[in-house]
Amino acid sequence: MPGQRSFFQRVFIHNWVLKIVSLLLAVGLWRVVAHDPPAEVEMNVPLEFRNLPDNLEIDSASFTEAQIRIRGPERAIHGLQSADVRAEIDLANVHPGERTFDLTAWQVHLPHDLEVVQIIPGQFHLSFDQRSTRMVEVRPRVTGTFASGMRVAQVIADPSSVMITGPQRRVDAVEAATTDPVDASGALTRASFVTQAYIPDPLIQVVHPTSIRVTVIMEGPGNQKQ
Numbered sequence: 001m002p003g004q005r006s007f008f009q010r011v012f013i014h015n016w017v018l019k020i021v022s023l024l025l026a027v028g029l030w031r032v033v034a035h036d037p038p039a040e041v042e043m044n045v046p047l048e049f050r051n052l053p054d055n056l057e058i059d060s061a062s063f064t065e066a067q068i069r070i071r072g073p074e075r076a077i078h079g080l081q082s083a084d085v086r087a088e089i090d091l092a093n094v095h096p097g098e099r100t101f102d103l104t105a106w107q108v109h110l111p112h113d114l115e116v117v118q119i120i121p122g123q124f125h126l127s128f129d130q131r132s133t134r135m136v137e138v139r140p141r142v143t144g145t146f147a148s149g150m151r152v153a154q155v156i157a158d159p160s161s162v163m164i165t166g167p168q169r170r171v172d173a174v175e176a177a178t179t180d181p182v183d184a185s186g187a188l189t190r191a192s193f194v195t196q197a198y199i200p201d202p203l204i205q206v207v208h209p210t211s212i213r214v215t216v217i218m219e220g221p222g223n224q225k226q
Helices: 002-034 074-078 168-173
Strands: 038-050 056-058 065-073 086-090 097-102 115-120 123-139 151-158 161-167 176-179 190-198 211-219
Touching (some): 056 161
Antiparallel strands (some): 065 115, 123 161, 151 211, 190 211
């Protein structure tokens, strides 16, 4: 009868179609999983320091990255880029002095389906100091081979000073900024050079970096004071 045939088609044929579709999806998923075994990779990840108070500076130069071992599906591991992994350290509540931080998987941000297996080191130590700013003298470095009897009589730096900033104890220890060497070989009266000033301490910065004009004034035998 037409009604019974319609009922049979709805209950049996339609359900069988759904079952076949489900079976095909399950087989496809199994094949994907079976052909994408787990894999691991190690990456050196730079640490991102967040929320450092405006009046403080990190007074440690040695610790900048962590070695992180990551596990996940092989396809995801092969497609992993260094920019996909971030290790963030919250410094919101730090004060001047020393502090030890734990570095855990909770602080590492990864793409979905990947997990952190190991972090080296699991702890690290940082020092903090008040930020300090002051002006320091610029001392040019002059080198060269000069004609017989000639010598450097005067060296002028323009500007003659620069502003530096950084951890207070390091800023206080700076006597002067130094320029890159300028070679005044062959100069007979005066010569000018354009160079840069720097501070050897990597945690000290020049606030407004600018070129330094170094003028070297020479003196001959007839001009030298007895």
